[in-house]
Amino acid sequence: MSLERKDEHDHKGWMESRELTPIESVYLTVLVWLDRRLRVVDYLEILEDLYYKVNMQMPKSHTEQYNLDNKFWYWYPLYALGSFSTVAYIVAAISGALLGFYYAPAAAAADGSPTVAYDSVMLIMGQLNLGYFLRSVHRWAAQIMVAAVFLHMLRVYFTGSYKEPRELNWLIGIVLISLTLVFGYTGYLLPWSQLSFWAGQIGVEMSLSIPLIGEWVAQLMFGGFTLSQATLQRMYILHVFFLPFITTAIIAVHIGIVWMQGIAEPH
Amino acid sequence: MTEDQPAGTEGGSDRRDVVVPLRVYKAVTVFSTLFAVLSVVAGFILVDVATQRASAPASEIDVPVGIAGIACILAGTVVYAFSTRFRTEEMGKSKDDAT
Numbered sequence: 001m002s003l004e005r006k007d008e009h010d011h012k013g014w015m016e017s018r019e020l021t022p023i024e025s026v027y028l029t030v031l032v033w034l035d036r037r038l039r040v041v042d043y044l045e046i047l048e049d050l051y052y053k054v055n056m057q058m059p060k061s062h063t064e065q066y067n068l069d070n071k072f073w074y075w076y077p078l079y080a081l082g083s084f085s086t087v088a089y090i091v092a093a094i095s096g097a098l099l100g101f102y103y104a105p106a107a108a109a110a111d112g113s114p115t116v117a118y119d120s121v122m123l124i125m126g127q128l129n130l131g132y133f134l135r136s137v138h139r140w141a142a143q144i145m146v147a148a149v150f151l152h153m154l155r156v157y158f159t160g161s162y163k164e165p166r167e168l169n170w171l172i173g174i175v176l177i178s179l180t181l182v183f184g185y186t187g188y189l190l191p192w193s194q195l196s197f198w199a200g201q202i203g204v205e206m207s208l209s210i211p212l213i214g215e216w217v218a219q220l221m222f223g224g225f226t227l228s229q230a231t232l233q234r235m236y237i238l239h240v241f242f243l244p245f246i247t248t249a250i251i252a253v254h255i256g257i258v259w260m261q262g263i264a265e266p267h
Numbered sequence: 268m269t270e271d272q273p274a275g276t277e278g279g280s281d282r283r284d285v286v287v288p289l290r291v292y293k294a295v296t297v298f299s300t301l302f303a304v305l306s307v308v309a310g311f312i313l314v315d316v317a318t319q320r321a322s323a324p325a326s327e328i329d330v331p332v333g334i335a336g337i338a339c340i341l342a343g344t345v346v347y348a349f350s351t352r353f354r355t356e357e358m359g360k361s362k363d364d365a366t
């Protein structure tokens with residue numbers, strides 16, 4: 001008995017039975033030649049088979065039972081946005097930790113010359129090997145995270161996934177998007193550039209505009225009514241100490257709840 | 268191929284269709300997609316090299332390499348487009364198969 005696998009098709013035979021243009025027969029001959037040798041198709045067929053067999057082990061979901069996929073499938077890619085936010089967060093965390101080796105949160109040199117913080121950012125951008133790249137990765141990850149979290153929220157809203165019994169996770173989500181934005185704001189102040197400084201000024205004035213507790217909030221968040229070393233230091237500790245611990249913990253709870261409750265199905 | 272002799276092919280529109288066995292159809296899809304992807308990517312890499320990532324002044328563009336890159340991209344496109352004429356029984360124009 002020969003170990004050689006029999007082809008289901010006698011290629012030569014049927015190709016002669018068709019009327020093919022010369023280009024077509026050369027094309028097919030080349031591809032069949034490759035197919036005989038590389039067997040990529042066989043491996044893909046094995047994967048396809050595996051996919052169906054694994055799926056047959058699972059109970060039918062609500063979606064399959066009522067055949068909702070034909071109306072709903074185009075939403076499914078958007079279910080990746082939560083994971084996408086998580087990935088962006090992890091990338092920002094790693095690149096931020098590396099930036100931390102070179103950044104110094106000091107607003108010294110108030111005589112008009114650039115500050116220590118600004119100089120350290122300039123060093124990262126100009127002198128440090130791959131520094132420009134590292135800071136760019138960190139900024140892009142931050143931008144992308146904000147966008148992904150917001151779109152994730154829209155996905156949850158438009159698929160109605162916030163409904164009972166998932167109200168708690170919606171509320172946790174509101175905390176998470178707020179933390180994400182505070183992350184962005186505190187990070188924006190850290191280079192202590194002109195943009196940073198005046199964004200900080202706006203923050204102080206917004207705090208002061210709050211009735212009754214405004215002055216207290218400005219003191220607490222910005223360390224005074226004018227920007228100073230205290231402001232930069234608070235933003236720094238919020239950005240690299242407070243927020244990372246709190247946000248990481250809450251993301252873990254958020255995803256843990258999704259794991260426990262299962263993903264919401266369309267109705 | 269003459270259009271008045273559509274044996275194993277579909278006439279009707281000017282779009283040529285060639286019906287092949289399923290196994291051949293799979294080989295066509297897999298290998299022509301593979302080829303198209305690789306040659307388009309390779310083409311862009313060549314164009315990148317020829318123009319120093321689009322930063323070279325016009326006088327320093329490496330013309331032969333640039334043309335080779337564009338040719339690669341076109342070749343990938345043509346192969347992919349060509350592969351779309353093959354289909355299997357019962358695929359696509361089901362009305363025409365039910366003769």
Ligand code: HEM
Pocket residue numbers: 078079080081082083085086089149150152153156161162166169170171172173174176177180251254255258262263264265
């Ligand atoms: C740091 C920000 C966030 C991260 C990392 C995150 C992550 C995730 C992940 C991975 C899932 C699993 C399903 C999916 O990926 O779509 C999920 C589900 C969910 N998220 Fe978020 N999320 C964040 C922010 C938010 C926000 C802002 C809201 C809404 C205010 C929200 C509400 C929900 C709800 C209700 C679910 C359950 C949805 C379902 O079961 O279909 N999340 N989240």
